[in-house]
Amino acid sequence: FEGAPGGTRTMTRFPITGPADWTTLKPVDPHVGFNGMVLDALRRTRRQLHPAVPIFQTIFSPFTIAMKLSAGTAVAHARSHPGELHAALAVISGVTRKMLEASFEAGAEGIFFATQAADTTIMDEATYRAFGLPYDLEVLEPAKDRGWTMFHLHGEAPMFELGIGTPADILNWHDRRAAPDLAAGQRQSGRCVAGGINERTIATASPAEAAAEARDAVDQTGGRHLIVAPGCVIPVATPEATIRAIVDAVAIHTS
Numbered sequence: 001f002e003g004a005p006g007g008t009r010t011m012t013r014f015p016i017t018g019p020a021d022w023t024t025l026k027p028v029d030p031h032v033g034f035n036g037m038v039l040d041a042l043r044r045t046r047r048q049l050h051p052a053v054p055i056f057q058t059i060f061s062p063f064t065i066a067m068k069l070s071a072g073t074a075v076a077h078a079r080s081h082p083g084e085l086h087a088a089l090a091v092i093s094g095v096t097r098k099m100l101e102a103s104f105e106a107g108a109e110g111i112f113f114a115t116q117a118a119d120t121t122i123m124d125e126a127t128y129r130a131f132g133l134p135y136d137l138e139v140l141e142p143a144k145d146r147g148w149t150m151f152h153l154h155g156e157a158p159m160f161e162l163g164i165g166t167p168a169d170i171l172n173w174h175d176r177r178a179a180p181d182l183a184a185g186q187r188q189s190g191r192c193v194a195g196g197i198n199e200r201t202i203a204t205a206s207p208a209e210a211a212a213e214a215r216d217a218v219d220q221t222g223g224r225h226l227i228v229a230p231g232c233v234i235p236v237a238t239p240e241a242t243i244r245a246i247v248d249a250v251a252i253h254t255s
Contacts, residue, residue, distance in 0.1 A: 005203065005235040016070035019081040022088035025069075025166035030099040039099075039106045046107030052109060056150055057103035061115035062093040062135040063128070064167035075123050078131045085131065085252065093135040097158060101142050110148030112172075113140060117153025118162055128159060133166075140167060150194060164189045174199075174231035176213070183220040192225040203238045214249040223254045 001009045016022060031039060042057055066074040066089060077085045100111060115136065118128050127203065143149045144167055151168030153160060158173045160180060171191050175182045176198035186193045196217025202210055214228050228250050 005237060006233040007236045008233075010070065014071045016066075016073065018041065019077050019084050022077070022081070022084040023087045023090045027091055027095050030095060030102045034036055035099050039102055040105045042103060042108060044238060054148070055108050056110040056112040056148070057108040058112045058114060059096060059100050059139070061113065061117065061132060062096055063087050063132040064114065064116045065092050065096065067117060075117075078123070078127055082131075089131065089135050093138050095178070097139045097142065100145075104143075104146040106225070108147065110150060111140075111143050112150050112152060113128060113168070114152040114154055116154040118153055118159040118160060120151050120157040121155060123248070125159050125162060128162065134164065136166065152232070160185065164191070170194050170233065172228060172229065176231055181220065182226075183216055186221055186225060192227065193221065194229040195226035196226075196233050199232045199234055202230060202242060203235040205242065207239075209241045210242045211245040211249035214246045217255045218250060218253045232239040
């Protein structure tokens, strides 16, 4: 960790340096290593929070994990070495599905399923439907009987129609920066939508400015089938007063 505003860490080593490396991936136990640390944090958080407060565990899509393992070269390998990549994605999706199941067992009420590849600036939709969506659906399948699924479409040009085709209960995307807007996304999907807050500006916006975004989100949707939330990760340095202003604005505007 080097102080990134969103709380992310810097990658220092990439296990996949060439196409042949995809064939070396082996399944890992989600209860040990880094995944085990995440599950332990989830259990500790669940014990400390009021039972009425839901926890959504972040689960990355298999192709997103492949991109992180390979410094993004998974996109090129989808074209040049599809067989090797498909074999790796099968391994990744198996581990990810077990991590999802373990998260519900550790106390999660829902899953924040994030894909950073369903973006037309990264790949075309046909490629994602071949290398992304089948594995997404495989991972998400156990969630339908366990809890809620929020599907996060990350990026500047999200494949929103693809998100509609998933079994997600809630859709989340950068609605303040990428089409469609919150109201249109709700109409197109027929789903609950989560958004309305610009995650890039919330840390520096005044409480009044953030509250105005929250009220606009309520106005766009009539306050129904809506979770007022940032379009992505909220910066860890966001002032508590700003978050409180958003909560209060929603409570007053929907009363």
